[in-house]
Amino acid sequence: MSKAIKLVSQSKCYGGFQCVYEHESSILKCTMKFGCYLPPQHEKKKNLPIVYYLSGLTCTEQNYIMKSGFQRYAAKHGIVVINPDTSPRGFDLPGEHESYDFGSGAGFYVNATEEPWKTNYRMYSYVTGELPTVVASNFNVNVGKSAISGHSMGGHGALIAALRNPGKYKCCSVFAPISNPSECPWGVKAFTGYLGENKSSWKQYDATFTAKEYDGPKLEILLDQGEDDPYLNDKQLLPENLANACSTNKHINLNFRMQPGYDHGYFFIMSFMEDHFNFMAKHIC
Numbered sequence: 001m002s003k004a005i006k007l008v009s010q011s012k013c014y015g016g017f018q019c020v021y022e023h024e025s026s027i028l029k030c031t032m033k034f035g036c037y038l039p040p041q042h043e044k045k046k047n048l049p050i051v052y053y054l055s056g057l058t059c060t061e062q063n064y065i066m067k068s069g070f071q072r073y074a075a076k077h078g079i080v081v082i083n084p085d086t087s088p089r090g091f092d093l094p095g096e097h098e099s100y101d102f103g104s105g106a107g108f109y110v111n112a113t114e115e116p117w118k119t120n121y122r123m124y125s126y127v128t129g130e131l132p133t134v135v136a137s138n139f140n141v142n143v144g145k146s147a148i149s150g151h152s153m154g155g156h157g158a159l160i161a162a163l164r165n166p167g168k169y170k171c172c173s174v175f176a177p178i179s180n181p182s183e184c185p186w187g188v189k190a191f192t193g194y195l196g197e198n199k200s201s202w203k204q205y206d207a208t209f210t211a212k213e214y215d216g217p218k219l220e221i222l223l224d225q226g227e228d229d230p231y232l233n234d235k236q237l238l239p240e241n242l243a244n245a246c247s248t249n250k251h252i253n254l255n256f257r258m259q260p261g262y263d264h265g266y267f268f269i270m271s272f273m274e275d276h277f278n279f280m281a282k283h284i285c
């Protein structure tokens with residue numbers, strides 16, 4: 001596996017640098033971009049903590065970089081922030097670019113088992129395996145101090161990454177996550193396409209199921225959900241199902257906050273970004 005990365009862009013921001021890098025992913029078999037915020041502390045200090053942030057449907061690495069305002073808090077706490085793209089890129093598989101909720105921009109953080117997706121659509125292994133290795137070999141980070149965060153489809157990705165890899169991520173921060181994908185239209189469409197009709201193979205990628213089975217070190221999860229999020233009312237997110245599952249598991253502490261008046265977008269996310277960085281900093285700084 002090549003660990004080489006190439007700088008695509010670099011802009012000074014809060015004393016550090018917001019960068020975008022690209023690299024050849026051997027798992028996805030394509031060139032992938034990822035955002036990398038290097039806080040001011042990166043020049044002198046070694047062993048900085050890492051936050052991974054996974055984005056939602058239709059996003060590239062740009063949405064979070066441009067819209068969330070996270071850099072201010074990453075600079076304050078001295079955290080390296082890595083945010084990958086949401087699917088493999090550069091292919092033209094049948095139907096890949098036809099809908100916003102499947103294929104490109106919608107990798108759902110699973111390892112596909114179905115044709116024609118199974119060769120490239122392996123975002124679970126990319127995010128939890130290849131990307132951390134690439135990050136560890138290129139930046140002054142301490143992989144033992146990692147947290148994972150995400151929004152919507154990326155909230156689902158963050159939850160399953162944390163729940164399936166006990167101890168790897170010290171805590172998990174999510175905004176409006178797709179919390180029970182086996183039971184919502186977005187998830188059913190994606191899992192049928194990537195994983196096939198057999199629902200038993202879906203459970204490993206469903207936070208509501210994996211939360212019941214988690215028995216690792218105490219996992220703290222901060223979940224913010226806008227009350228006026230249209231996708232909440234459309235039953236795409238189902239955070240109450242995750243909350244029920246977590247309430248029966250003493251190894252998980254879920255802080256589930258409903259936020260009146262907020263919708264699904266980045267204005268909601270930016271409003272609670274400081275809280276999420278304070279929460280993650282407590283676990284990794």
Ligand SMILES: N[C@@H](CCC(=O)N[C@@H](CS)C(=O)NCC(=O)O)C(=O)O
Nearest residue numbers: 056057058059063100152153265266
């Ligand atoms: N109706 C939206 C659905 C997708 C959506 O809301 N995506 C969220 C994540 S699930 C997002 O972050 N969009 C990009 C943005 O707001 O910058 C669309 O077609 O773009």
